[in-house]
Amino acid sequence: MNCPYCNNEDTSVLESRGLPGEAGIRRRRECKKCGKRFTTHERVVNIDLKVIKKSGRVELYNREKLLKGIKKACYKRKVDNTDIENLVDEIETKLLNRKTVEIKSSDIGKMVLSRLLRLDDLAYMRFASVYLDFADAREFQDFVAGSKRLIINH
Numbered sequence: 472m473n474c475p476y477c478n479n480e481d482t483s484v485l486e487s488r489g490l491p492g493e494a495g496i497r498r499r500r501e502c503k504k505c506g507k508r509f510t511t512h513e514r515v516v517n518i519d520l521k522v523i524k525k526s527g528r529v530e531l532y533n534r535e536k537l538l539k540g541i542k543k544a545c546y547k548r549k550v551d552n553t554d555i556e557n558l559v560d561e562i563e564t565k566l567l568n569r570k571t572v573e574i575k576s577s578d579i580g581k582m583v584l585s586r587l588l589r590l591d592d593l594a595y596m597r598f599a600s601v602y603l604d605f606a607d608a609r610e611f612q613d614f615v616a617g618s619k620r621l622i623i624n625h
């Protein structure tokens with residue numbers, strides 16, 4: 472996103488707000504060069520990425536689907552919609568900068584989890600139980616035990 476005043480590429484985001492109905496994101500930005508501020512309305516276009524499911528099936532990456540999964544995990548928790556949108560933005564930026572166009576769904580899951588852990592520990596557990604697709608209760612218990620350590624230490 473270039474500055475409309477001086478065309479400098481380097482701008483910082485001051486504030487992000489989701490538009491109603493998931494129509495996009497409104498951002499307040501400041502140019503790092505000339506210091507002028509401007510607002511952008513960003514509409515998300517699906518990024519062209521193949522997601523390999525645990526079953527081996529390949530699907531196209533779908534932002535809405537990922538958002539829905541995270542929002543479900545955050546249901547009734549004190550997590551801002553903006554935080555969720557930002558989390559997905561951050562992941563998409565990472566995904567877009569990869570050299571390959573394929574990624575395992577479990578890798579995306581781990582990317583979400585490491586960020587969700589900073590936002591809400593219960594949402595993190597919920598997301599993990601869905602996304603990591605544990606083989607049995609024991610595997611989940613081990614995961615929770617490991618996570619508790621992470622939560623205490625972070």
Ligand SMILES: [Zn+2]
Pocket residue numbers: 474475476477478479502503504505506507
């Ligand atoms: Zn500028």
